Amino acid sequence: MMRQKINQLIHNNILAHGTGLIEAGMAWWHSDHTLNAFTRYTGFQHYQEAQNQGRGVILLSGHFTTLELGARLLAMKIPNIHLIYKEQRNQTISQLINQRRQRYLKTFQTHQILPIRNALKRQQTILITPDQDLGTRHSIFVPFFGIPTSTVTSISFLSKLYQTPIVPVFCVKHDTAPYYHIYFLPAMGPFTGKDLTHETTQVNACIETAIRKQISGYLWSHRRFKTRPDTEQTDFY
Numbered sequence: 260m261m262r263q264k265i266n267q268l269i270h271n272n273i274l275a276h277g278t279g280l281i282e283a284g285m286a287w288w289h290s291d292h293t294l295n296a297f298t299r300y301t302g303f304q305h306y307q308e309a310q311n312q313g314r315g316v317i318l319l320s321g322h323f324t325t326l327e328l329g330a331r332l333l334a335m336k337i338p339n340i341h342l343i344y345k346e347q348r349n350q351t352i353s354q355l356i357n358q359r360r361q362r363y364l365k366t367f368q369t370h371q372i373l374p375i376r377n378a379l380k381r382q383q384t385i386l387i388t389p390d391q392d393l394g395t396r397h398s399i400f401v402p403f404f405g406i407p408t409s410t411v412t413s414i415s416f417l418s419k420l421y422q423t424p425i426v427p428v429f430c431v432k433h434d435t436a437p438y439y440h441i442y443f444l445p446a447m448g449p450f451t452g453k454d455l456t457h458e459t460t461q462v463n464a465c466i467e468t469a470i471r472k473q474i475s476g477y478l479w480s481h482r483r484f485k486t487r488p489d490t491e492q493t494d495f496y
Contacts (some may be wrong), residue, residue, distance in 0.1 A: 271475035277431075279324035286331035287359035297436055302443035307338070309424040309446045315379040315417060317425045318386040321466040322478040325439070329430030330386065332441050334363040335465055341365045341378050341385040345393070359466050369413075371392075379421050386428075390466050392485045400488050401460045404467055409486040415458045418450040425450065426464075429469040434475060466478075 262405050285294070294466055309316045318340075323329070334340050342364050347353035358365055367385075389411050390403075399408040416424055427444040449463070450458045470477045484495040 268475050272477070272479060274478045274494060275324040275432075276478075276480065279327065279440065282325060282328040286328040287362070288412060291335050294328075294481070298441065299437040299439070299441075300333075300336060300441045302445075303336065305445050305494050306426050306428070306444045309426050312424060313382055314421050314449075315382045315416065316384045317379075318384060319414065319425050319427045319462065319465065320386060320388050320429055321390045322388050322481055323430060323470075323476050323484065324471070324478060325432055325476065326388065326429040326478070329441065330360070332430065332439060333386065333428065334439070337384055339365070339383055341367055341375070341383060343369060343375060343385060343387050345368050345369050345391060352370075358375055366403065375417065376420060379417060379423055382437055382486045385417075387414060387417075389462060392483055394486055398486075399459055401456060402462055403463045403483065406484055407488055407491070408463065410459050410463055412452075412455050412459055414462050415450040415452045415455055418448045419452040421442045422449040424448055427465050428468070431473055432471060472476055 286447050291326045306316060306318075318327070318333070318337075320329070330342055342360065344357075344366055346368055347356065349395050357366055365378075367378075367468075375385060392409050393410075393411055395409060397413065398409045401406070403410065415422040415424060417423060426446045429442060431440045431442065432438060434442060444465070447461060448458075454460070482496055487493055
């Protein structure tokens with residue numbers, strides 16, 4: 260029975276990856292009017308409360324198969340939103356994706372620290388998805404689904420700079436209309452950076468909770484557990 264459930268999750272995850280490609284096209288070429296017809300937003304007051312503090316807002320999300328469309332739906336709700344992203348290895352694909360994204364939001368690469376800081380200083384909103392394995396640089400190992408996982412500490416660093424609140428936001432896909440649900444959660448922080456382990460664990464726990472609501476809709480193909488601690492020999496891949 261357990262094997263059947265696992266196989267079904269794998270099957271559903273493959274389907275979600277394929278659907279994600281279609282949803283990327285929707286994000287890049289559909290009109291706001293069309294997208295609004297099958298989108299529902301809840302908890303937006305949490306973002307507004309954070310914004311009213313006058314310190315900019317960090318939106319925290321994760322790498323779900325709906326990420327591309329979710330970013331577009333957020334841009335429809337929040338003007339002048341900035342997305343922080345890691346460049347693709349294939350330059351042609353990376354350029355295409357970035358060109359389409361810049362139709363509705365501004366983008367920064369992960370290493371462009373100064374523009375990111377300036378955006379927060381100007382009290383603007385940035386969207387961060389810190390659940391990628393970027394090796395050990397600027398990362399620490401904290402639990403993610405009970406596994407020590409290399410996780411960047413950028414959320415703490417950026418929140419500390421200007422006492423910026425962190426608002427979790429996720430996109431859930433449903434089988435019936437409205438098909439996409441963008442939900443905002445109460446703000447965390449501002450983080451102080453004094454206890455990176457505790458703060459980064461909070462970030463991972465928040466994303467993990469969202470994943471458990473739609474396990475087959477997460478980008479497990481990103482090899483989240485690739486980098487291992489020096490004391491551990493486990494190879495998940």
